[in-house]
Amino acid sequence: MKANRSIVFRLILVISLWSGLIFIVVLGYNYHHSREVLEKELEKNAANLALSLANKVDAELVSVSKVTEGVAKALETADYDEKSLRLLLRETLEANPGIYGSCAAFEPHEFRKESVAYALYFFRRNGTTDAIRLDRSSGSLPYFYWDWYQIPFELGRKEWSEPYFDEGWGNQLMMTCSVPVFKGGKSAGQVRGIVTSDLSIESLTRLVSSTRILRTGYAALISRQGVILAHPLKQSIMNETFFSIAEERRDPGLRKLGQKMIRGESGFVFYKSLVGVKSWMYYTPIRSTGWTLAVIFPEAELMENITNLTMVMTVIGFLGIAFLCIAVFFISKSITSPLIALAGTSRKIAEGNFELDLPPIRTMDEVGVLTASFQSMVTSLKQYIRNLTETTAAKERIQSELKLAKDIQASLLPRIFPPFPERPEFDIYAMMRPAKEVGGDFYDFFFTDRNSLCFLVADVADKGVPAALYMMVAKTLLKSEGQRVGDPGKILCNVNNILAEDNENCMFATVFVAILDTVTGEVRYANAGHNPPLLVRSGSAAYVDAKHGLVLGPLKDSCFETGSLMLMPGDTIFLYTDGVTEAMNRDGEFFGDASVLETVGKASKTGAASIISSVGEELGRFTDGAEQADDITMLAVIYRGMP
Amino acid sequence: MKTVKRKSCMKTRLFSGISRIVMPFTLFFLVSPLFLLDASPALKKARLVTLWQPQAQFAGYYAALDRGIYAKHGIDLTIIPGGAVISPAEMLRSGKADFAVLWLASALRERDAGVQLINLSQVLQRSSMMLVSRKTAGITGIEALNGRKVSLWDGTLSLLPRFLFRKYGITVNEVRQSYTVNLFLRGGVDAASAMWYNEYHVMLESGIDADELNVLFLNDYGVNFPEDGLYTLEKTVRNEPQLTAAFIDASLEGWRYAFAHPEESVDIIIRHMHKAHIPANRAHQKWMLDRMRDLSGSKGSEHMPGVLSRTDYETLGREMKAAGLIRSYPSFGTFTGKSHEGQ
Incomplete structure (x- = not known):
């Protein structure tokens, strides 16, 4: 179930993450692009709005400054006495309802020789105009040192004062335009006095304040020194400057922005507004006063539609991804559940239960193909196992038959020792240890007449059943011929001829056959390609000089010579097959002829059995448990002489 | 109306205009019932005239007033804001005020002109x-x-x-x-x-x-001109020694309080400025209070020298006399009203 969860989980994870990522990128791009388009569009609109507002404000200011400049010009070009000055100021005031007060102030002795100071101020009061002499009014500071006089005087140019509250006008925001009156023309540079016009800027700040920008946007006005003149933050008007707010907020960026504004630059910026909302602002100067007019568009409101659209898209997108996940879940389930069923079944099959039904194949998709393949694999496996079972049964039968054959073969060889307990003149012992179940080696001994003991050792080429069968034939023939003929050479000749008759398989055997005259001790013998036997006399072994001869079987009419030797009482004759000399140890080394010679020579001579057992032990020591490659056959005869 | 305009001009920014004395006076009177209620009948009335309209330059006095520190010291204080047409020295002389904030140099000139001023405390230790x-x-x-x-x-x-x-x-x-x-x-x-x-x-x-x-x-550039100090007339010290001592203690405690609670003190000042219809912004008042702390020689919130240095006094007196700004100046002991203690 873990694998199941992991595939489904991984699919859902990967698909949802990737589709989510793609979706976010698309959304982000969409948002960003929309914002860019909006921003471009906004800059144009904001600039238009700001410029038109600024122009409106400027127009009013310019008209006042033109009037003031007109009065100054008049004073420069003509000689005015007090009466005509009064008329000029009164007419100016009456002709310009926007102007609240108008003043002409002069340097000492400039207007009238006798007056140290002369400043005449006309102003509106209760619907009419009134006039006072400022030089005569009490106050701590002579008019020469007020900003409205001093600044244009020192600078020699028209100046707008910083706005100020005037409680006399109902606490209105006022401003004064001051124009110097030059003596002998402006080029002479000597200021004779100052002409001023006071105006309320309430209508201007109202115009700015009442400008509707979206729902929460606004327009603002700051003076050339950064003082807030019109702003939704009412309490900051005339109290704060752009820079004091920046200081309080510890916002150096805001300060930099303010510096750009009061330097008379125009610009479009995205910033955190004074009301603390991220906004776009377009600012532009009002030329005549150096003020700055700004229009502010709150980002949230402006981006509302885009944000809403993005939100809706986000919801749709994530719902889509959720549905996608559900679909992926079911599809991957439909893929993995047959796989899981298949896995469960195959585990049971692996445990050996071949009779289970695989899950039914519904579609021929990859899982269907896999199930079909699996089905055919199970069928093949079943067939294979059936075959294997049968083969194994057959093999077991053969094995048991071979075992039986071995027993039969063993029973064919004389196995009762001593075989002739009533004959003391000799002692005979033999053994055959087959390499496979049934062997090709054999030995035999029998009396051909009362005093002639025939004994032989043979080795059929090849091993196993064919060799055993051949051995049976050879053994039977050798025994029957031995008993009938009585001469070793002749025995071999006859047997060879019989064997060669129908030897299509070209099987052959090596045989050493000997006949001992128990009375004389004479041994006659013949050899058909067999290892020469050993004669042990007085403690030392030597090869019997026997003609090698051809092997039995392949060639008809082969002749085998009969040799003879005389055994003295105590002599031993030792016959063996190549299984003894060619016994191999683990290193692949042969026991060898010399070892056989030495072992037999040293063996205890108490009996034939002891000789064979000591050679057998020596062989066992040499091979040290290595697998026996060939049958091992040994036969020993000790001649003791007639009693 | 030009007079009105002139007033307004002054009030535009930093320096408040030619002030109206009556207005803040009545205002304070109206807002003081809080303290009047608390005050035991033993509270002694006193008036302090400052150099200018309410601003953080006088934060210590306003803080002491609003936090009831003067009342705690048995004083029912009224602060009279000074201005261009209100000379604190003149107010003292004419008995319209009991205490005044004055610069040391002004005080020396007044003294030279025959006004028997006594330096009670030197709030600002150097020229700003x-x-x-x-x-x-x-x-x-x-x-x-x-x-x-x-x-x-x-x-x-x-x-x-x-x-x-x-x-x-x-x-x-x-x-x-x-x-x-x-x-x-x-x-x-x-x-x-x-x-x-x-x-x-x-x-x-x-x-x-x-x-x-x-x-x-x-x-x-060589000569220290200690600025704001607290002054009264010799006769006040003589006639009202307890009041004078309590006034000094309360004023310095007010300053210590202001330096320890700058935000609150700025709030207090701005409240007074609004009452007096003076343009006010926090950043500026905060700056002013911070500089007051620097100039007062205050180290840490609880430290406030508030004492005129004899060296500063004598150096300035000598220099002013040499420059012909004054004809003579009294001994340090006389000037600080401690001559009898000193001797």
């Missing part, structure tokens, strides 16, 4: 006056002012710069400075007078960066 110019004017030392157009205030406020010009043999093209720094901001003068705690910051608040300005602290 500076001459500010734009970097572009290249005025990096006092000598560079020679022949330049410099705006100076009238009266006591011009004592120190004139004294230094004489001392350094400099002749400047003097322009009288009004209640604003607008003339300087618009380039009408090369250098303008400024108080570190006030006009200098107004310039910064008008968008000029500190690194665009060259600043000459007059205090760095």
Whole structure:
């Protein structure tokens, strides 16, 4: 179930993450692009709005400054006495309802020789105009040192004062335009006095304040020194400057922005507004006063539609991804559940239960193909196992038959020792240890007449059943011929001829056959390609000089010579097959002829059995448990002489 | 109406205009019932006249007033804001006030003119006056002012710069400075007078960066002119020794409180400014309070010297006498009303 969860989980994870990522990128791009388009569009609109507002404000200011400049010009070009000055100021005031007060102030002795100071101020009061002499009014500071006089005087140019509250006008925001009156023309540079016009800027700040920008946007006005003149933050008007707010907020960026504004630059910026909302602002100067007019568009409101659209898209997108996940879940389930069923079944099959039904194949998709393949694999496996079972049964039968054959073969060889307990003149012992179940080696001994003991050792080429069968034939023939003929050479000749008759398989055997005259001790013998036997006399072994001869079987009419030797009482004759000399140890080394010679020579001579057992032990020591490659056959005869 | 306008002009920015005495007076009276209720009948009425309208320059007194510190010391204090037409010395002399905030130099001149002033406490230990110019004017030392157009205030406020010009043999093209720094901001003068705690910051608040300005602290040119101190008449000390002592204690405690609670003190000041219809912004009042702390020599919130240094007093007296600004000056003991203690 873990694998199941992991595939489904991984699919859902990967698909949802990737589709989510793609979706976010698309959304982000969409948002960003929309914002860019909006921003471009906004800059144009904001600039238009700001410029038109600024122009409106400027127009009013310019008209006042033109009037003031007109009065100054008049004073420069003509000689005015007090009466005509009064008329000029009164007419100016009456002709310009926007102007609240108008003043002409002069340097000492400039207007009238006798007056140290002369400043005449006309102003509106209760619907009419009134006039006072400022030089005569009490106050701590002579008019020469007020900003409205001093600044244009020192600078020699028209100046707008910083706005100020005037409680006399109902606490209105006022401003004064001051124009110097030059003596002998402006080029002479000597200021004779100052002409001023006071105006309320309430209508201007109202115009700015009442400008509707979206729902929460606004327009603002700051003076050339950064003082807030019109702003939704009412309490900051005339109290704060752009820079004091920046200081309080510890916002150096805001300060930099303010510096750009009061330097008379125009610009479009995205910033955190004074009301603390991220906004776009377009600012532009009002030329005549150096003020700055700004229009502010709150980002949230402006981006509302885009944000809403993005939100809706986000919801749709994530719902889509959720549905996608559900679909992926079911599809991957439909893929993995047959796989899981298949896995469960195959585990049971692996445990050996071949009779289970695989899950039914519904579609021929990859899982269907896999199930079909699996089905055919199970069928093949079943067939294979059936075959294997049968083969194994057959093999077991053969094995048991071979075992039986071995027993039969063993029973064919004389196995009762001593075989002739009533004959003391000799002692005979033999053994055959087959390499496979049934062997090709054999030995035999029998009396051909009362005093002639025939004994032989043979080795059929090849091993196993064919060799055993051949051995049976050879053994039977050798025994029957031995008993009938009585001469070793002749025995071999006859047997060879019989064997060669129908030897299509070209099987052959090596045989050493000997006949001992128990009375004389004479041994006659013949050899058909067999290892020469050993004669042990007085403690030392030597090869019997026997003609090698051809092997039995392949060639008809082969002749085998009969040799003879005389055994003295105590002599031993030792016959063996190549299984003894060619016994191999683990290193692949042969026991060898010399070892056989030495072992037999040293063996205890108490009996034939002891000789064979000591050679057998020596062989066992040499091979040290290595697998026996060939049958091992040994036969020993000790001649003791007639009693 | 031009008079009205003039008032307004003054009130535009830093310096509040020619103040109306009655208005804040009645206002304080109206808002004081809180303390009147608390006050036991033993509260002694007293009036303090400050140099100017409410601002953080006087934060200690307003904090002490609002936090009931004066009441705690048995004083029912009324603060009379000073201004261009209200001379604190004159108020003391005429008995319209019991205590006054005065500069040491002004006090010495009053004393020389025969007003028996006593220095009760020296709040600001050094001069905060500076001459500010734009970097572009290249005025990096006092000598560079020679022949330049410099705006100076009238009266006591011009004592120190004139004294230094004489001392350094400099002749400047003097322009009288009004209640604003607008003339300087618009380039009408090369250098303008400024108080570190006030006009200098107004310039910064008008968008000029500190690194665009060259600043000459007059205090760095040899003679210390300690500014705000608390004064009363000799006879008040004589007749009301307990009140005088309580007043000093309460005032200094007020200052300590103000320095320890700057935000609250700024709130108090701004409240008083609003009552007096004076333009106010926090950043400026905060700056002013911070500078007051620097100038008072306060170290840590609980430390406040508040005492006139004998050396400062005698140096200034000697220099002023030498410059012909005063004919004579009393002994330090007489001036601080401790002559009998000293002897």
